[in-house]
Amino acid sequence: MTPTVRIDLARLDANIAAQPGRLRPHVKTHKILEIARRQLAAGAHGLTVATVGEAEVFAEVCDDIFIAYPVWADKRLRDLAGRVRLSVGCDSLAAAERLVGVGAAVLIELDSGHHRSGVPVGELESLATGILDLGLDLRGAFTFPGHSYAPGGQEAAARDEDRALSAAGQILRALGVTDPVLSGGSTPSARYSQVATERRPGVYVFNDAQQLELGTCDWAGIALTVLATVVSRREDLHQIILDAGSKILGSDRPAWASGFGRVKGVPDARITALSEHHGTVAWPAGKSLPQVGEHVAVVPNHVCLVLNLVDEVEVVESGRVTQRWRVAARGRN
Template identity: 30%
Template sequence: MTRDDIPTPALLLDLDRFERNLERMAAHVRRAGKRLRPHAKTHRCPEIAKRQVAAGALGVACAKLGEAEVMAGAGVRGLLITTEVVTPGGIRRLLRLAAEAPDTLVVVDNPENVADLGREAAAEGVTLGVLVDVDVGNRRTGIQSGPPAVALARAVAGQRALRFHGLQGYAGHCAHVVGWEARREASRAALAPLMETRRLCEGAGLAVDIVAGGSTGTWDIDVELPGLTELQAGSYCVMDLEYRRIGGRTGAALTDFEMALTVIATVVSVPTADRAMVDAGLKAFSTDKPFPPEPVERPGLEYAFAGDEHGRLTITDPARAPRLGERIEFFPPHCDPTVNLYDRIYALRGEKVEAVWDVAARGRSD
């Protein structure tokens, strides 16, 4: 099977680019003396997770318990669940997962939740590894840094069936700050209270093995912090337009990682000289960003969403007008929600489909 045989719309991964992205990040964290637990929410694909682990990652971070269950079922270990698990049903599932994959870690930001986890884990005879989730200004989950976080860490350590391993501080609000210097300043400011919380924990006699954070946008920034032990960048393995636009250390585009992910579509209608329609719309691409997909190496065409199943190409250069039935690839605006629309990834070596990987945790936001 080759690229031309794939029914469209479909998700393609350029394996050469993807592998270089994995190698580049692996070499970087090794050099920096850090570890890597890449975020699997980007790809939801055990085959990719396994390749990240083979390249040296500790395991993968999972946004949700359901995602982690799929990864564990596929044999991936070293899982960190980065969203709190607070319901009785969720806690039961979490403890089953921890019994199967004992190095699984979960985050907490609430003392009630710590008490629930501690009680249920003890009742099940399971020991559960825990990180305290600290809000570093992202205004999402996470307890306040400093004394409240230390008190929560102490509560974790006080539970016989829980093991306090350290802290998570995800500075999502810094990941896409445009311009490397501005991003560095933002991330430094955000993570300073996390570093201080680490010191306070240690001062209180609580050993901190893990301080997890970072993103693809701050991959070469956060490693400067001695107190950070591991990165949880996700998008670096496939990249997307949003990350490319934030700029790198030396240029207006972030080119440290290569654009490995595309959506291939077919021109299904060329109704006028200035318009062609492709079979990829709201159900083929992420729609959460204020910019559209970008045709790959096709100057003279501009994409706009045109409903669930269509994209409208405005033909700005008539000499380059597409033909009916022609196949065109696009870079997606945002990789994570784009991948989540597809059941499989076509992994290409040049023109050849080398493998078809299940997006096995697709839809597993539970």
């Protein structure tokens, strides 16, 4: 049955081994315990998650977890802090006040140019002082240079990250924080990052069409595809319809992307539209259309969404499906 998610095990392991730096990888990408175990075995010193629900799941395989998110604390967070060494993100005094008594270390989130959550560097000292005054265990600062997701923007985003983390290091040391954690890194910017004391890339384990089009990986670096069946074809439009739509591929499509994903082995094909269960593929001119019933492997635009849409994945070794892994943290918002 298609559509189904397939992981090439040899490529996955190669991607895990090749990632440079001191890593606390972001497991929201895969949500799979078997992959987290491989990352830890390859030297990761802890894991990063996005939500309390994900942390609860990954506590099974790791006792040092960072929730890289400005959490609004509740009883679940306190229970979790009793199970593992927990650190959490914070970017406001209001959220910090709720962390009193929780038992989690705190990293202040910095906005290094992505303009999502995080305080500007100019507000770091004031917030850090407030957090220390509350008696919290302030451990360092983190940032996500998400503006690295733009063609040619990776190195500049890494420089922004470097500047923000350097400034944060000075400010925190001056306030008495010893050897502050300075956590950075996105998959596109990771290779250019110089200041971070730990990096939190996620997508690198699989790569995806966004990384391919940003130049972060090549086709050989793709470890995950969605196997789909051609269910309809139109010679007059020179297009095929796949049974993989937004309910398995996700519908992320940045303005700079060439479409809603790529087709493995057919680099000139373009996924021009997605409905929930239909992927419309403009087939390259001069290349004959596949027949209804044929299989096509799709490289999704943003792989983190894909794993959140399936309960299990097929693991392929030497071209054969050898095992299935459960997506243990699927839906743990």
